[in-house]
Amino acid sequence: MIILGFESSCDETGVALVCTERGLLSHALHTQVAMHAAYGGVVPELASRDHVRRVVPLTRTVLLQAGLNLTDVDAVAYTAGPGLAGALLVGASVAQSIAWSLNLPAIPIHHLEGHLLSPRMVDPCPEFPFVALLVSGGHTQLMRVDDVGAYILLGETLDDAAGEAFDKTAKLLGLGxxxxxxxxxxxxxxxxxxIVLPRPMLHSHNLDFSFSGLKTAVLTRLRDVQALHGPVTESMQADLAAATQAAIVDVLVAKSVSALEQTGLTRLVVSGGVGANRLLRERLAQRLAKKRAQVFFPPLEFCTDNGAMIAFAAAQRVSRGLVDLRAPRSHGFDVRPRWDLASI
Structure with a gap:
């Protein structure tokens, strides 16, 4: 079965083709980073308009790469949430339109489920059950994953996500x-x-996170440095960046190890944009090797948002019988800007 998948939850337009038997056939991605850089962050209206411009050409690209036509597709999947409402509506409307025109099933997919399952697209493939660390610009969660669709929330951030802490600190340092x-x-x-920075909730005796105070701590250290030494030098700026990264990574590693200990599991899956961070990968690999546990990361190209993970998540759901392909097809579409992963 061949599934065409669309991702448009924020500032990347992703389209991919996945076969339930052969895996990923092709994928294409357009990032809006250059467009939003001038504004210092994502502008939702501009993001939505750019998705409109990109989604059809990207669809043609993945079909050409795979040597297929739209008539070869058996189902269409799309990110239904969470994300920016306008951006989600672009992918949902295109997916449902294609599905309606070809009388195909349309499969709404949770964005975080795509991230969570993405390490299973490649070898070595993590077997169930495992603990998942979902860590990105908008989310920081620890989940117990017993199977596709069987997710238990173990802990999450109470305020800013880890990716937000990276981005806000970078803005304070003038990094763009x-x-x-x-x-x-x-x-x-x-x-x-x-430079010493706090490790928020490191000893909280639970699996929750908090990163909002870290930005304030960096701002305080910046002011201290300026009061003592004058303008911040490039060396001091680099030290602040290193201290911030170390603080975030220390907390993520410690909580992930605690999650494995509390669940008794020996496999950790890391996904989301922050999963591409080199220091995080190194520290987790070192700690888990000492505990005779395994850690799995998606390839770097699949850490950020992409259509491959959405099509793959749909394929996994179809393979598990979690999608009724014979159900009456209603091609109206709703998106969920806020959507709890544990509720799907």
């Missing part, structure tokens, strides 16, 4: 947008121990 990757690059030149 997108801030997370820029801060990580600058951190490689700094000393993470020269």
């Amino acid at each position: 947008y997108p801030g997370g990757p820029a801060l990580a690059r600058l951190a490689e030149q700094g000393d993470p121990e020269r």
Whole structure:
């Protein structure tokens, strides 16, 4: 069965073709980073309009790459939420229109389920059950995953996500947008121990997170440095970046290890944009190796939002019998800007 998938929840337009038997056939992605950089963040209306411009050409590209036509497609999947309402509506309307025109089933997919299952697209494939660390610009959660569609929330951020902490700190340091990757690059030149920053909720005895105070701590250190030394030098800036990254990574690693210990599981899956962070990958690999546990990451190209993970999540749901392909087809569409993963 061949599934055409669309992702348009925020500032990436992704389209992909996945076969339930052969896996990923083709995928294409357009990022809006350059467009939003001038504004220092995502502008929802501009994001929606750009999705409209990109989605049809990207669809033609993935079909051409796979050597297929629309008539070869058996089902259409799309991100139904969470995300920006206008952006979600673009992908949903295109997906439902194609499904209606070809009398195909349309499968709404939870954006985070796509991220959560994305490491299973490649070998080695993590077997169920496992703990998942979903860590991105908008979400930081620990989930117990027993199977496709069987998710139990273990802990989540009470305020800012880890990705937000990266981005907000980068903005304070004048690094521009997108801030997370820029801060990580600058951190490689700094000393993470020269400036002491808090590790929020590190000893909270639960699996929740909090990163909102970290930005305030960085701002306070910036002011202290300026009061003592004058203008912030490039070296001090790099040290602040390194200290911020180390604080975030320390908390993510500690909570992930605690989640494995509390559940008794030995497999951790890391997904979402922050999952591309080199220090996070290294620290988790080191800690879990000592505990004889395994950690799985998606390839870097699938850490950010993409259509492949949406089509793949749909294929996994179809394979598990979680989608009734024979149900009466209503091609009206609703999107869910807010949608709890544990409720699907």
